[in-house]
Amino acid sequence: MAITITGAPPRRPVRDRHHRGVSRWVVLAGVTIGALVMLVPFAFMLLNAFKSPGDYSSGGPLSWPTEFYTRGLRTYWSTVNFPLKLWNSALIAGSVAVLGVVVSLLNAYALGIGRVRGRLWIVGVFLLANMLPQEALIYPLYYVAKEIGLYNTRLSVIIIFTVIQSAFGTYLLASVLGTFPRSLLEAAALDGAGKWTVLWRVVFPNLRPTLAVLLIFFFIWTWNEFLIPLVMLIDNQTQTIPVALASLQGDRLMDAPTTNAGALLSLVPAILFFLIFQRTLARGITAGAEK
Amino acid sequence: MAVSDTVAAAPSAATPAPAPPSRRRKRGRDAAYWLYLLPGAALFVLVIGAPLVGTGYLSLTRWSGVGDPTFVGLDNYRRLLDDEVFWASFRNTVAMIVAMVVVPTVLGLLLASVLFDVIGRRFKPRTAAALRAAFYLPQVLPVVVAGIVWGWILRPDGAFNSLLDAVGLGALRHDWLGDPDTALPVVMAVMIWVQIGYPVVVFMAALQRVDPELYEAAEVDGANWLRRFRAITLPQIRPETFVVALTCTIAALKVFGPIFALTRGGPENATNVPSYFAYYTFFKKLQVGYGSAISTVLTVIIVVVAVVFIGAQARSERRDRGI
Numbered sequence: 089m090a091i092t093i094t095g096a097p098p099r100r101p102v103r104d105r106h107h108r109g110v111s112r113w114v115v116l117a118g119v120t121i122g123a124l125v126m127l128v129p130f131a132f133m134l135l136n137a138f139k140s141p142g143d144y145s146s147g148g149p150l151s152w153p154t155e156f157y158t159r160g161l162r163t164y165w166s167t168v169n170f171p172l173k174l175w176n177s178a179l180i181a182g183s184v185a186v187l188g189v190v191v192s193l194l195n196a197y198a199l200g201i202g203r204v205r206g207r208l209w210i211v212g213v214f215l216l217a218n219m220l221p222q223e224a225l226i227y228p229l230y231y232v233a234k235e236i237g238l239y240n241t242r243l244s245v246i247i248i249f250t251v252i253q254s255a256f257g258t259y260l261l262a263s264v265l266g267t268f269p270r271s272l273l274e275a276a277a278l279d280g281a282g283k284w285t286v287l288w289r290v291v292f293p294n295l296r297p298t299l300a301v302l303l304i305f306f307f308i309w310t311w312n313e314f315l316i317p318l319v320m321l322i323d324n325q326t327q328t329i330p331v332a333l334a335s336l337q338g339d340r341l342m343d344a345p346t347t348n349a350g351a352l353l354s355l356v357p358a359i360l361f362f363l364i365f366q367r368t369l370a371r372g373i374t375a376g377a378e379k
Numbered sequence: 380m381a382v383s384d385t386v387a388a389a390p391s392a393a394t395p396a397p398a399p400p401s402r403r404r405k406r407g408r409d410a411a412y413w414l415y416l417l418p419g420a421a422l423f424v425l426v427i428g429a430p431l432v433g434t435g436y437l438s439l440t441r442w443s444g445v446g447d448p449t450f451v452g453l454d455n456y457r458r459l460l461d462d463e464v465f466w467a468s469f470r471n472t473v474a475m476i477v478a479m480v481v482v483p484t485v486l487g488l489l490l491a492s493v494l495f496d497v498i499g500r501r502f503k504p505r506t507a508a509a510l511r512a513a514f515y516l517p518q519v520l521p522v523v524v525a526g527i528v529w530g531w532i533l534r535p536d537g538a539f540n541s542l543l544d545a546v547g548l549g550a551l552r553h554d555w556l557g558d559p560d561t562a563l564p565v566v567m568a569v570m571i572w573v574q575i576g577y578p579v580v581v582f583m584a585a586l587q588r589v590d591p592e593l594y595e596a597a598e599v600d601g602a603n604w605l606r607r608f609r610a611i612t613l614p615q616i617r618p619e620t621f622v623v624a625l626t627c628t629i630a631a632l633k634v635f636g637p638i639f640a641l642t643r644g645g646p647e648n649a650t651n652v653p654s655y656f657a658y659y660t661f662f663k664k665l666q667v668g669y670g671s672a673i674s675t676v677l678t679v680i681i682v683v684v685a686v687v688f689i690g691a692q693a694r695s696e697r698r699d700r701g702i
Contacts, residue, residue, distance in 0.1 A: 112497055112501040112502070116497075116502060116506070119490065119510055122490070123510045126517065129529060129572075132538045133528050148541050149536075149537060191418065194416070195415070195420075197415045198412040198415040198416040199416070202413075202416075203412075204413055210416075214423075215685075219629045219681055219682075220427070220681065221654055221677050222633075222635075222654075223635075223673070223674040223677065224431055224674045224677070225426070225431060226430075226674075227430075227434060227444075228433035231444070247426065250422070251425075251426035251427060283412070311521070314523050314635065315658065319658075319662065329521070333523065334523050344531060351527055354520075354524045355519075355520040358524075359516075
């Protein structure tokens with residue numbers, strides 16, 4: 089956006105004419121009010137996560153807390169064994185991100201660089217697979233997982249999401265690799281490099297920024313997934329953060345302050361990822377738009 | 380789900396790029412590439428292909444999940460046609476499409492255009508970026524967490540009713556999610572809140588791609604914001620609009636987490652949707668055959684919608700190139 093402004097020095101007078109208008113302030117006020125309304129639920133949550141149950145029942149949801157009460161947070165932290173949930177979520181999302189990217193890259197290498205026969209159909213099938221409702225897969229997966237002893241293991245969820253995410257990754261990377269400079273591949277082939285060497289020495293380094301974006305997306309999507317972890321992971325040892333919060337919904341333990349404390353704890357990692365990866369993701373979006 | 384789909388905008392534009400001229404390589408020699416597809420294809424068949432076929436088969440049986448399924452032909456589908464809950468769930472899907480596709484896309488176009496064209500240029504770009512972040516924030520959190528917070532806010536003794544009291548509208552106090560008449564509109568409002576950030580971010584990224592000269596020339600010619608919006612913004616970012624509409628429609632057809640956290644499909648199925656209905660039929664009623672039939676119908680609808688969308692997009696791209 090900065091470029092838009094600095095890129096037009098000769099037309100200054102036009103901008104100045106608009107600069108004088110009051111209407112832009114009206115627009116700014118309107119959009120700001122909209123943005124504040126978006127933030128209201130977060131404010132409610134913060135306000136009530138630090139209230140004692142007594143405070144909540146006497147003052148209601150809108151009162152300012154009379155003390156900085158952290159027992160709700162600590163209760164939720166220890167009742168659900170939050171560090172373990174954090175580890176489960178990180179292990180599942182991290183493994184899926186890495187494995188999903190590897191599988192996507194191998195698939196896309198065959199489809200985008202190898203241009204195997206029928207590749208358009210294959211890519212189409214991968215794309216459609218990514219859109220399928222998970223209900224269409226869940227019962228057979230659940231049944232087979234029980235039969236072979238993978239039910240209620242993190243491994244089952246890792247395998248399932250590696251495949252689901254790599255369906256999207258294959259579609260994306262196959263399109264990107266379809267425009268990969270042939271000259272690079274041919275130069276490597278002249279040097280006597282085999283397909284395996286070309287993949288890791290030529291294609292992989294060139295693709296690294298795209299793969300990084302894909303890795304982050306896979307991580308965040310898997311982190312936020314709900315239905316399949318809800319069905320597959322049924323006890324405290326294996327559950328992820330969102331499933332743990334949802335399983336306690338309606339529980340006697342979960343009074344309003346504890347619910348808000350649990351929600352707050354559950355969204356902190358998501359917001360951290362967002363802040364850490366914001367730049368990479370913005371780059372990914374622009375890279376996409378320019379392609 | 381959200382941001383990543385933006386990236387999908389890229390390949391759709393990239394696919395039609397002509398293959399580089401070096402088609403010299405013989406097809407036979409490239410057979411070795413199939414080896415690279417092998418692990419991915421095997422996993423795909425095991426985790427997606429076989430279960431999909433399995434669900435299709437189970438939809439023709441009666442089964443509680445224990446023992447052997449009994450083949451009953453199309454009985455489950457006949458039962459669907461007479462099932463009021465099934466029809467209610469698909470009517471509610473239409474409401475979800477309004478709340479997750481139509482409203483966010485239209486509002487997102489307006490907001491992105493205002494943020495980019497008015498606020499980004501008349502004020503500091505940083506102001507526009509901060510406002511964009513506020514709209515995008517709900518997209519970051521797990522939808523279930525959002526659903527649980529909203530569920531608490533909308534409880535009879537929750538924050539929303541207290542807010543009504545505080546501003547003197549106490550007469551409007553209501554059990555928003557507990558009343559079949561208000562539950563669906565309220566869930567729709569929550570879904571708009573969840574969804575709006577995605578189109579705003581995608582459209583703002585798309586607008587950076589548009590040549591600023593176009594806007595400046597239009598301004599010199601005296602075109603006001605509305606005319607610039609209609610003559611430049613809308614046509615220029617049509618590819619992104621297609622992608623947003625498609626991905627949001629698929630998401631609306633599949634919506635599960637927010638319904639699970641907010642209402643579990645209730646009250647009286649007022650907010651039931653096909654995916655929750657299928658989940659409930661599978662795991663609470665233990666009617667695996669019937670649940671499979673619901674899932675299969677939903678799958679067919681999603682595939683048809685996706686194919687129609689992608690076909691329409693391809694036609695529109697061809698038309699543009701023709702002109």
